[in-house]
Amino acid sequence: MSINDPHLRTPSGKPRLRAFALALDGTPGRFNAITDVPGVTVGYSTLISGDGPLQVGTGPIRTGVTAILPRLRGELATPVFAGVFSQNGNGELTGTHIIEETGAFSLPITITNTHSCGVARDGTLRWMQRVLPAALDSAWGLPVAAETYDGFLNDINGQHVNFEHVAAALDGATGGAIEEGSVGGGTGMISFGFKAGSGTASRIVEWHDSRYTVGVFVQANFGKRRNFTLRGRRIRPELAAPAVFEGTPRAEKGSIIAIVASDAPFLAHQMKRLARRVPLGVAGTGGYGYHSSGDIFLAFSTANSEAALASGRIARASFIPDVDIDPFFDAVVQAVEEAILNAVVANEDMTGRDGNFVPALPKEWLNNW
Incomplete structure (x- = not known):
């Protein structure tokens, strides 16, 4: 692989997990991203400004919006x-x-900070009315919007995300290689006491004579340092430092949102089964679903579009039998684990409100793993 290989680095040059030659399970897609699923695109709006003491409504600002379009x-x-x-x-x-x-x-789908979830939801409807008004002319819209808490680094009560930022993320959605780390809704997020945020990965599944993709996107904001696990190895003793600096005492408010996409033909109950496997990938990194954590997972399939639109006639949908679903479970678990680790690896130190500081995972440690 060359240094420009999207498996190794993000478009801006930040390292991904595979840049450190760790052994991983499964076969990734072309970009090792949720965008490997045909038709799925991702866009960001990232807001970073200000330093020093918190002034609600002014900053410091460390937040943003992520948009995932499940179809063109x-x-x-x-x-x-x-x-x-x-x-x-x-x-x-x-x-x-x-x-x-x-x-x-x-x-x-949009993902942002906890106190801007409503803005992201409503902004999606405004955007749809502009770009595809026929979709809402005689119907209602119930957009998917999700959140995790970034108030340790960000002026979360300042309501800095507005409709224009939501529209910018949606307008900017693209396929191919996408950024990771402190971008979009993941800008102010923390995992295992390290800077985290947005991460993605994918896996190819061969089924009989067909080839399908399972892609995952996470907004990672969970986990305690003492539980951090990399490829089955608990690494607490080696990574006691650098530590988070708390200019303002930090309450435990961790969460993870995961979106699973696939072009494999599955029915709704099967997509729920895939969503139920996400926690296994989370646990592989040391996430245990603690009380204050919002661990919420959505899985969707882009297949069977004609069946989804059927009206006035019998709808027919193809699907892979449940007895053959296990390789797709593998793909979900593998891609979730790698997406979380990508969110942590493709990152740098960040200082936010009140001088609160979150270190990046030391790259030299990965080089010596």
Whole structure:
């Protein structure tokens, strides 16, 4: 692999986990990203400004918005079969009731900070009215919007995310290699006492004569340093330092949102089964679903678009049998684990409100792993 290989570095040159030659399971897609699933695109709006003491409404600001489009822009009104699983519900993901009821959702997904989740949801509707008004002319919209807490680094009560930032993330959604780390909704996030945020990975699954992709995107903001695990090895003794500096005492408010996408033909109950496997990948990095953690996971399939739109006729959908689903479980667990680690590795130190400091995972430690 060359240094420009997207498996090794993000578009801006930040290292990914595979840059350190660790042995990983499974076969990644071309970009090792959720965007390896055809039609799925990702966009960011990143807000970083100010330093020093917190002044609510002014800053410092360390936040943003992530947008994930499950279909191409002109096809966003076409539902995708989906399932949701909450490992620990101390968080929010809107649109879950209609997903539980019908096994599907439409429109883009947004992820941001806890106190801007409503802005992201409503901003999605404003954006849809502008770019695809026919989708809302005679129907309602129930967008999926999710959140994790960034108040240790960010002026979270300052309401700095606005509709324009949501629109910018949606407008900027693209395929191919995408950024990771402190970008978009992940800008102010922390995992295991290290700077974290946005991460992604993918796996290829061969099934009979077909080849499918499972892609994962995470907003990682969870975990305690003492539990951090890399490829099955608990690494607490080696990484006691550098430590988080708390100019303002930090309460435990960790969470993780994970989005699983696939082009494999699955029905809604099967997507829920995939979502239920996300916690196994989280646990592989040392996340245990503590009380204050919002661990909420959504899985969707881009297949069967005609069945999702059927009206006035019998709908027919193809699907892989449940007895053959195990390789896709493997893919979810593997991609979730790697996406979380990418979110941590593709990062740098960050100082935010009140001088609160979060170190990056030391790269020299990875080189000597």
